[in-house]
Amino acid sequence: xxxxxxxxxxxxxxxxxxxxxxxxxxxxxxxxxxxxxxxxxxxxxxxxxxxxxxxxxxxxxxxxxxxxxxxxxxxxxxxxxxxxxxxxxxxxxxxxxxxxxxxxxxxxxxxxxxxxxxxxxxxxxxxxxxxxxxxxxxxxxxxxxxxxxxxxxxxxxxxxxxxxxxxxxxxxxxxxxxxxxxxxxxxxxxxxxxxxxxxxxxxxxxxxxxxxxxxxxxxxxxxxxxxxxxxxxxxxxxxxxxxxxxxxxxxxxxxxxxxxxxxxxxxxxxxxxxxxxxxxxxxxxxxxxxxxxxxxxxxxxxxxxxxxxxxxxxxxxxxxx
Ligand SMILES: NC(=O)c1ccc[n+]([C@@H]2O[C@H](COP(=O)([O-])OP(=O)(O)OC[C@H]3O[C@@H](n4cnc5c(N)ncnc54)[C@H](OP(=O)(O)O)[C@@H]3O)[C@@H](O)[C@H]2O)c1
Numbered sequence: 001x002x003x004x005x006x007x008x009x010x011x012x013x014x015x016x017x018x019x020x021x022x023x024x025x026x027x028x029x030x031x032x033x034x035x036x037x038x039x040x041x042x043x044x045x046x047x048x049x050x051x052x053x054x055x056x057x058x059x060x061x062x063x064x065x066x067x068x069x070x071x072x073x074x075x076x077x078x079x080x081x082x083x084x085x086x087x088x089x090x091x092x093x094x095x096x097x098x099x100x101x102x103x104x105x106x107x108x109x110x111x112x113x114x115x116x117x118x119x120x121x122x123x124x125x126x127x128x129x130x131x132x133x134x135x136x137x138x139x140x141x142x143x144x145x146x147x148x149x150x151x152x153x154x155x156x157x158x159x160x161x162x163x164x165x166x167x168x169x170x171x172x173x174x175x176x177x178x179x180x181x182x183x184x185x186x187x188x189x190x191x192x193x194x195x196x197x198x199x200x201x202x203x204x205x206x207x208x209x210x211x212x213x214x215x216x217x218x219x220x221x222x223x224x225x226x227x228x229x230x231x232x233x234x235x236x237x238x239x240x241x242x243x244x245x246x247x248x249x250x251x252x253x254x255x256x257x258x259x260x261x262x263x264x265x266x267x268x269x270x271x272x273x274x275x276x277x278x279x280x281x282x283x284x285x286x287x288x289x290x291x292x293x294x295x296x297x298x299x300x301x302x303x304x305x306x307x308x309x310x311x312x313x314x315x316x317x318x319x320x321x
Pocket of ligand 1: 039040041042043065066130163164185186210211212213214215217218219229246247261262263264265266267269270272273302
């Protein structure tokens with residue numbers, strides 16, 4: 001059983017135009033794309049964060065997502081180093097993503113150096129612009145991207161990408177880019193599928209990475225909508241297919257080649273989430289159609305920092321480009 005699970009995880013590839021890497025690629029292969037499922041770390045704090053990240057790596061996770069904004073890069077970096085040691089793998093076997101915070105847009109190089117010092121790592125695999133706006137809430141995404149493009153040559157990051165951009169802002173970047181964004185990280189779950197936007201990004205060869213893949217499960221998201229994992233559609237599909245509700249919603253994104261990074265400090269949650277491929281294999285076209293109805297009406301749970309600043313974010317994200 002153990003061996004079967006291991007093989008299933010190692011060979012899980014989402015069928016799509018640009019096949020995604022396995023969740024746990026074979027040792028020694030430095031991934032050229034994100035593993036299909038990884039670990040988020042927003043709200044993972046202190047020694048819990050270190051223990052959770054280390055255990056996740058021991059259990060087969062090969063993608064860890066953090067940001068200076070999460071105020072945990074020291075602990076997350078310690079977890080990455082400890083996990084690598086305990087799993088008997090090397091740094092190149094784990095994909096680490098971090099992000100340029102808004103206050104550092106004038107100096108992505110300096111921001112990246114600070115992140116590496118906090119993580120205690122020589123490089124990250126992916127460095128994202130966390131939000132399209134910089135200090136003073138100005139949209140400075142184009143000049144910021146142009147500065148980001150200098151970074152892969154420094155070897156401090158292997159790839160660069162974007163997060164929370166609107167379709168128009170992605171187009172602005174593509175117009176001037178000499179390096180295409182490798183990844184776009186946005187909020188995506190059955191309450192907010194953003195199908196056309198996802199399709200446009202994937203058509204451009206940009207890997208789409210979902211945050212909040214469990215919808216409003218993170219207690220930080222205040223909303224009166226039914227908790228996604230309690231939604232009757234999700235629960236009835238989960239029980240019919242022998243999956244858990246979390247696996248159904250993660251599988252739904254993975255089946256459209258969207259990389260998911262559920263945050264989980266509880267080891268039981270981590271183990272449940274990494275076993276999602278077995279559930280994905282059981283979902284039918286009819287199940288996916290039922291899940292699509294959940295977004296009527298759609299719900300977005302991330303508002304900060306836009307709402308607090310009366311700032312227009314996410315304009316046109318229900319449309320493609
Ligand atoms: N680019 C951006 O602007 C942005 C914004 C938000 C998030 N992110 C990234 O995306 C990651 C994921 O998003 P998120 O943390 O907001 O939300 P999420 O991963 O959808 O939800 C996290 C919550 O779900 C719980 N959970 C995990 N697995 C579960 C399971 N199998 N069953 C029930 N509950 C489960 C976790 O509990 P426990 O921790 O207690 O196990 C935690 O409370 C973040 O951690 C961060 O790395 C990026």
